[in-house]
Amino acid sequence: MASVDSLIQLIQIGEQQGKAQGSTCSSALADDPWEIDASGLTYGPGASMQDVIPANSPRQGVLPHEYRNASKAELDLRIRAAKHALGDRLVMLGHFYQRDEVVQYADFVGDSFQLAQAARTRPKAEAIVFCGVHFMAETADMLSRPDQAVILPNLAAGCSMADMADLDSVQDCWEQLEELYGTEPDAQGRVPVIPVTYMNSSAVLKAFCGEHGGIVCTSSNATDVLHWAFERGQRVLFFPDQHLGRNTAKAMGVPLTQMPVWTPELPFGGNSADALRDARVLLWHGFCSVHKRFTVQQITAARMRHPGVRVLVHPECPMEVVDAADAYGSTDFIKKAIEAAPAGSSFAIGTEINLVQRLATEHPEHTIVCLDSIICPCSTMYRIHPSYLAWVLEGLERGEVLNRTTVPEDVAVRARVALERMLTVTPGSWQASRQASVAE
Numbered sequence: 001m002a003s004v005d006s007l008i009q010l011i012q013i014g015e016q017q018g019k020a021q022g023s024t025c026s027s028a029l030a031d032d033p034w035e036i037d038a039s040g041l042t043y044g045p046g047a048s049m050q051d052v053i054p055a056n057s058p059r060q061g062v063l064p065h066e067y068r069n070a071s072k073a074e075l076d077l078r079i080r081a082a083k084h085a086l087g088d089r090l091v092m093l094g095h096f097y098q099r100d101e102v103v104q105y106a107d108f109v110g111d112s113f114q115l116a117q118a119a120r121t122r123p124k125a126e127a128i129v130f131c132g133v134h135f136m137a138e139t140a141d142m143l144s145r146p147d148q149a150v151i152l153p154n155l156a157a158g159c160s161m162a163d164m165a166d167l168d169s170v171q172d173c174w175e176q177l178e179e180l181y182g183t184e185p186d187a188q189g190r191v192p193v194i195p196v197t198y199m200n201s202s203a204v205l206k207a208f209c210g211e212h213g214g215i216v217c218t219s220s221n222a223t224d225v226l227h228w229a230f231e232r233g234q235r236v237l238f239f240p241d242q243h244l245g246r247n248t249a250k251a252m253g254v255p256l257t258q259m260p261v262w263t264p265e266l267p268f269g270g271n272s273a274d275a276l277r278d279a280r281v282l283l284w285h286g287f288c289s290v291h292k293r294f295t296v297q298q299i300t301a302a303r304m305r306h307p308g309v310r311v312l313v314h315p316e317c318p319m320e321v322v323d324a325a326d327a328y329g330s331t332d333f334i335k336k337a338i339e340a341a342p343a344g345s346s347f348a349i350g351t352e353i354n355l356v357q358r359l360a361t362e363h364p365e366h367t368i369v370c371l372d373s374i375i376c377p378c379s380t381m382y383r384i385h386p387s388y389l390a391w392v393l394e395g396l397e398r399g400e401v402l403n404r405t406t407v408p409e410d411v412a413v414r415a416r417v418a419l420e421r422m423l424t425v426t427p428g429s430w431q432a433s434r435q436a437s438v439a440e
């Protein structure tokens with residue numbers, strides 16, 4: 001199975017031959033990330049390349065020449081040597097969407113929920129090198145011990161979706177909602193609105209939720225978290241991903257007419273006061289540019305090409321795509337569904353290409369394809385490159401902590417409230433508690 005890097009190279013050859021590529025993708029993603037980091041404030045090539053990056057986004061400083069010029073083989077030797085020398089003093093965590101060239105060194109690979117748990121349960125390590133994106137490293141910092149250093153090998157590895165909600169806009173929304181709904185609970189003790197932020201958000205937004213009776217969710221416990229929120233509130237303000245919010249609430253029976261989208265620049269988010277009074281879930285307008293690429297047409301084409309194919313998609317995909325799929329769920333759900341299938345099954349997957357390619361390699365007994373034929377990885381996950389990894393690991397080896405991600409304690413203290421609530425709402429816990437109460 002070809003690596004994602006080499007598939008991007010193939011697209012490059014296609015481009016040289018004059019074959020058209022997708023509108024939002026560029027094979028320049030396979031270029032050295034330090035060239036992209038130096039080229040200005042941008043998410044860089046890949047799925048997010050057309051999104052607007054905030055002016056205050058973290059920038060990555062210059063990577064020393066010796067790492068930029070090192071061959072793959074040299075980097076491999078240096079990373080392994082540094083890891084060996086650091087031993088238990090280091091733990092390396094990696095998200096499923098990381099490229100294989102990086103994932104091969106990780107001590108633990110998982111989805112956002114599992115990685116948050118992992119950060120909390122590795123107290124022996126002095127340093128956690130987080131191969132993922134910025135909001136994940138922030139979360140790891142808040143959940144790990146204060147003396148543990150969390151390191152993001154490339155500080156420019158952000159998330160375009162997380163950047164679609166900022167504190168000022170959310171606060172402004174909250175003030176408008178308080179004016180409309182008041183702050184008094186109803187007869188059942190439920191407050192007018194509970195804020196729920198997706199894990200893919202900055203620490204200050206997690207702190208906002210902690211402070212206002214809210215909670216964090218991930219794609220693996222979103223249903224359980226919405227149940228948690230509806231027990232405490234009449235409505236939910238869900239940010240930043242409208243698709244995860246809509247798909248989850250719709251599956252719980254909330255009608256689309258009671259899920260208005262909140263567009264931050266507009267008064268009442270672009271809604272009438274009546275529509276907001278009737279709302280059950282207010283959906284922030286954000287989206288993931290990786291998952292936005294998947295379409296119903298791709299599903300139809302996959303079913304024609306592979307009769308009997310099972311279509312599995314991530315809940316960050318648009319509603320029409322989730323509705324047309326056979327099943328949907330977090331990255332871990334997709335992985336487990338494939339592991340549980342009888343040999344000879346075929347799958348078309350709607351999620352980031354690095355995970356799809358890895359699953360295809362690990363499961364030669366199945367046919368596994370990506371729904372999207374254009375190889376367009378997450379622009380920011382791809383910024384973690386073995387050269388940056390070698391640089392931070394060798395830094396640690398000589399006692400130098402490079403690229404530390406630290407959340408100020410006044411923010412962390414409030415964000416932890418919302419994160420700890422999230423960690424108590426484990427995936428499937430709501431369903432399990434219902435089954436238990438029926439059995440009693």
Ligand code: 13P
Nearest residue numbers: 111112218219220330331
């Ligand atoms: P999960 O790992 O929760 O499935 O999230 C996917 C994602 O988009 C991470 O950025």
Ligand code: SF4
Nearest residue numbers: 159160161288290378
């Ligand atoms: Fe953000 Fe989407 Fe990339 Fe995840 S896959 S880090 S949500 S842009």
